[in-house]
Amino acid sequence: MATRKESTSTPTAPMASTSPGATLDSPVKQIQIEGLVVLKMIKHYQEEGQGSEVVQGVLLGLVVEDRLEITNCFPFPQHTEDDADFDEVQYQMEMMRSLRHVNIDHLHVGWYQSTYYGSFVSRALLDSQFSYQHAIEESVVLIYDPIKTAQGSLSLKAYRLTPKLMEICKEKDFSAEGLKKAMIGFEHMFEEVPIVIKNSHLINVLMWELEEKSTVADKHELLNLSSSNHLEKSLQLLMDRVDDMSQDIVKYNTYSRNLSKQQQQKHQYTQRRQQENAQRQTRGETPLPEEDVTKMFKPPQPPPRMDTLLIAGQINNYCQNVKEFTSQNLGKLFMAEALQGHNS
C-alpha cells in the first residue's frame, strides 16, 4: 500500500478559519466537485486500476468560506518498481508547477483513492489523511467505489478525520489507555462531508451536445435483479474482517487473563512475604528486606487497540454497504412482483 510523502508546498491562498459553533465542528461543511474531476477519477480507475487494487491521485482546488471546491485532479503513478521515494515528491512538484502555468488551481486540498467493495479503513489511509490534514486543515479524502458505480449509481464519498482522532494521531498514543481517555468509538473516527457536483455553464452546454449526439444508455444496470454475486463478495470480505476482529478479541482476552493472573501472583507473593516476616519476627530474626514486587513480575504488554478500532470501523462500513445494497434489491424485487402480477 502506498504511504504518501506529505506535500511540501505550503498553500498560498488564504484559509478559511474555523467557524465557532459550526454544526459539523470542522472547517469544511460541504464539498463542491466539478464534473471534470469526477470524469478524470472514473477514467483513471478504468484504465489503470484493473490489475491492482487501489489507484490514487491528488485533488486540487480552493477553499471558499465553508465549502471546499475541488476543481481539478491528477493521478499518481502506481508503485510498480521500487523507485526512490524521491520520485513521488518530484512528480507532484513538477505536475503542480506545470499546472500553474495553465492557470489551474494548484492548491493541494486532498487526495482520492479507489476502493474494492468498500474496504478502505486501514492504517495507511489513516496515516496519509492525518499528514494531509495536519498540513492543510481542510483536506479530505475522496473514496470512489468503481464496483458500486458500475452497478448504476456514482458512489463517491468524502471523509475527514474527526478532531478527536487527529489529537490522538498527533500524540501517537495508540495504547488502550490513550484511546479510553479520548472515548473514541469506531463511529467517531471519520466524518463524512456531503458532496455537491457543480458544472460551469460551458460544461453544461457540452453536456447538452453530448446528450444529443450519443445514443440512449442501453444498459440500465441499476435495475438488474441479480444480486448474489455482489452480495457473496461483500459477505466474504465481512467474514474475513470479523475473523480478524475475533482474533483481536482473543488476544485481548488472553492479555486480561494474564494480567489478572499476574495480579494474583503478586498478591500471593506479598502475602507469603508478610507471613514469613511475621514468622521471623516471632522467631526473633531480622525480617527479610521488602523486595520490589513490580520488578519481579513484569506486567504483560497490553495489545494495541488501534487495530481493533480500524477493524471495527471497516466492519461498520461493510455492514452499511450491505444494508444499502439489500434495501435497493428489495425495492427491485417488489417492482418485479408488481410487473409479474399484472401479467398473470
Add this chain to the structure above:
Amino acid sequence: MSVYGPVVKIHPVVLASIGDSYERRNEGASRVIGTLLGTIDKHSVEVTNCFSVPHNESEDEVAVDMEFAKNMYELHKRVSPSEVIVGWYATGFEITEHSVLIHEYYSREATNPIHMTMDTALQSGKMNIRAYVSAQMGVPGKTVGVMFTPLSVKYKYYDTERIGVDLLQRTRDAPNTTNGLTSDLCQVGGAAGRVQDMLATVLTYIEDVLSGKQTADNSVGRYLMDLVNKVPKITAEDFETMLNSNINDLLMVTYLSNLTQAQIALNEKIVVL
C-alpha cells in the same frame, strides 16, 4: 498517404478538460491549444486524455512552449504508459495558418496527428466538435500545401463513464448548476421513472399506429414483440417461491449485518469499561 479510416473516438473527459482550460485561459488569449493523448488502432483513434499547453499568438507569429509539452507528456506517461500523443486540439471555429505550423510541430511527435477543434465561443450556436487530418495537396514538385480533411467523430464511453456523465447531466436543469448525490432507494426510483417514461413513449407510438396516424414500421414491430416476450412466463407459484426465497436471503443478510454492528458496538463498550 494513409488517412485513418475516418473515425475518431473521443471520451467525455477530454471535452470537459478542454472546456475547463478554455475558461481558465490567460487574459487576451482568444484560443487555447493543447495535446491530445490516446491510443491508435488500425481503423480508429481513441482519444482518452489531454492537457493544455501555454502558447502566445499574435497576428504574425505563434509561439508554443514545447518544453512544457514534452515535460507534461513525460509526467503523464508515468501514470498511463500506454497513452501516446495522437494529435492536438484548439478551441475556436476556424483553422488558421498558425494551425498549420503547430500541426507541423505535432507531426514530428506523432505519425499522423489529428487536429481537433471545439468551438467554445459558440459562434454558430453550437459547440462544433470536429477532427481533421492533414493531407498534402498541390502539384508534386512544386509548392506543396496542406489541406485538412475532416474525420467523423464519435463519442465513446466506458460503462462507469456513462453513469458518471448521466449524473452530470442532471446539473443542466438545476438553477444554480449544482446537484447532490442521491441515496440508494431514490436511485432505484429514478431508474424506474426513466423506464416508465420510455414505456410511455412507446405506448403513444403504438396508439398512433393503431389509430392510423402513423404507418406501422415492421422493424419497430419486431422490437416490440421482443420486448413483450422478454417478460418471462413463469407460473404464479414458481414466481412466488423464487421471490420469497430472494427476499428471505436479503432479509437474512440485513439481519446479520445489523447483528454484527450491534456486536462491535457492544465490544467497544465492554472494552472501555
